[in-house]
Amino acid sequence: MADFSLTTLFVVPASQTALSGSATQDLAPGIVGVYDNNYRAVPAGTTIYDASVGPYFYVAQGRSSNYLQGSKRSDKIAGCSQAVACQPNVIEWYKVVGCPTPVNQITVVNNFNVRCGDTLTLTLRAHSSYIDTLYFNGFTRSVTVQAPCCDCGGDPCDTVDDNALINQLIAKLTATAPGINPDNISFNNFFTFKNVGGTALWIEGKPLTKYGQPCDVAAFPFEFDRLWFNTFVYSGPATTADFIVADNCNIVATAATTQTSNYARGLATEITQLEKNFYSYQTGFMKHLYRMAGYNQVFDTFVDGSKTYTTYYIKFNEYGRGIYNFGDYISMDSTVIIAVPTTSTAFITDLENTLVPALGAVVSDGGVCITTTTTTTTA
Secondary structure, eight states, rough: OOOOOEEEEEEOOTTTSSSSHHHHHHHBBBBEEETEEEEEESTOOSSSSTTOOSOOOEEEOOOSSSOOOOOOOOBBBBOOOSSSOOOEEEEEEEEOOOOOOOOOOOOEEOOOOOOOEEEEEEEEEEEOTTTHHHHSSSSSEEEEOOOOOOOOOOOOOSSSHHHHHHHHHHHHHHHHOOSTTOOOOGGGGTTEEEEEEEEEHHHHHOOOOOOOOOOOTOOOOOOOOOOEEEEEESSSOOOSSSSSSSOOBBBSSSEEEEEOOOOOOOOOHHHHHHHHHHHHHHOSOOOOOOOOGGTTTOOOOOOTTBBBBBEEEEEEEOOGGGGGSSSSSOOOOEEEEEEEEOOOHHHHHHOOOOHHHOOOOOOEEOOOOOOSHHHHHOO
């Protein structure tokens, strides 16, 4: 069976600095709190599973429109990290720290093993979600150059000057695409090339074009995408005999990827998209988003477009599901996503101080946030 969770998303307003202490019915629009099984606010740092709190808790948030519905709240969460009597149901508990800066792939080509007058071909094959919809097996192009002749007097040289060879390749790689068709695409659309010290060819993928965000609440424009590519350097002219992999038998240079491209994490556009994706799970009626604003009067958005968000994920089974096992029973789990602006450090501290005693240490997923493309890394 496919992995499917009923997901409740809570986007914390940038102005909120601590979990709410108000009762769930008194929550102001957007304000988030953690509540015990009697709907009492749980103070930060409280051991949730003690006698004063109860066996499980909820996450709740105030709505802008309370017509025919109360505050938005999650299902029953029981982590039971403490030595108390309760029924644990948490499957996963982790966070993804926001990182607004995607980095580009960098590949360095060096250690050329080319003799004077040899023919040399460099092939690049670029991929991304959109590129692969336009080109079968990626955007693949090759350039072929002839190594310069060597003049060493009576004793001919075996190898060519790397600097001259790299400059030849760059001249070909940066040339305008042939023909007068404006749709002809050259390497310059996707790559930047540099000669590094006369010994290495630096190839860096460019950031992908940011696609337009239509002013339409029913549109779903946000998509993860990144550019990554393969590099082949081999002797002889370009070949089309093998359309899956370029001629990989006569490699004459080292092509090493020193930095892999990655995705930005927690962008405001991403969280806005999540609000749309999970809208039908957040409200008791009017579950569809329509293009006419008057039909979306219960749709809430608390995303600040200038912020990057850290997201907390709690995935858990239905509480006390064992009581339903008298016959056929389809297991269903739920997920809570809490999106907090990365700059809201006070709220993040308050939230973790409240949830960690119940769920245990939160695992940080997503890796290191890389903010520069000048370092050598594979993170």
